Amino acid sequence: MTVVKIFVNYKESILNPEAETxxxxxxxxxxxxxxxxxxxxxxxxxxxxxxxxxxxxCEVNEICDRMLVNYNMENYRYEISETEVI
Structure with a gap:
C-alpha cells in the first residue's frame, strides 16, 4: 500500500489568525x-x-487542486511512502 501525507499551509503573504492567536x-x-x-x-x-x-x-496533485487546497491562500507539499500490509 502507498501512504501519502499531504500538508497544507497558508502562503507567506496571508495572515493566519489562528496561528497569531x-x-x-x-x-x-x-x-x-x-x-x-x-x-x-x-x-x-x-x-x-x-x-x-x-x-x-498525478492523482495527489489533482486531488489537491480540485478539493484540498485554496490556491488563493494556501500552498501544499506531500510525502509518499510505501507500507507493508500485516
Missing part, C-alpha cells in the same frame, strides 16, 4: 522565544497497490 497565548504563558508559528491542515491518503510513482503524483 496561539502565538500570543503562548507568549502570555511565558514562551517568548517563538519567532513564527504556522497552523495548517494535514491529510493522509492510503492508495491501492499497482500505481506507478508518476500516477500517484
Amino acid at each position: 496561539i502565538k500570543k497565548a503562548l507568549g502570555r504563558l511565558g514562551y517568548q522565544n517563538i519567532a513564527e508559528l504556522k497552523v495548517g491542515k494535514s491529510f493522509e491518503l492510503t492508495l491501492a497497490d499497482g500505481l506507478t510513482q508518476e500516477q500517484i503524483k
Whole structure:
C-alpha cells in the first residue's frame, strides 16, 4: 500500500489568525522565544497497490487542486511512502 501525507499551509503573504492567536497565548504563558508559528491542515491518503510513482503524483496533485487546497491562500507539499500490509 502507498501512504501519502499531504500538508497544507497558508502562503507567506496571508495572515493566519489562528496561528497569531496561539502565538500570543503562548507568549502570555511565558514562551517568548517563538519567532513564527504556522497552523495548517494535514491529510493522509492510503492508495491501492499497482500505481506507478508518476500516477500517484498525478492523482495527489489533482486531488489537491480540485478539493484540498485554496490556491488563493494556501500552498501544499506531500510525502509518499510505501507500507507493508500485516
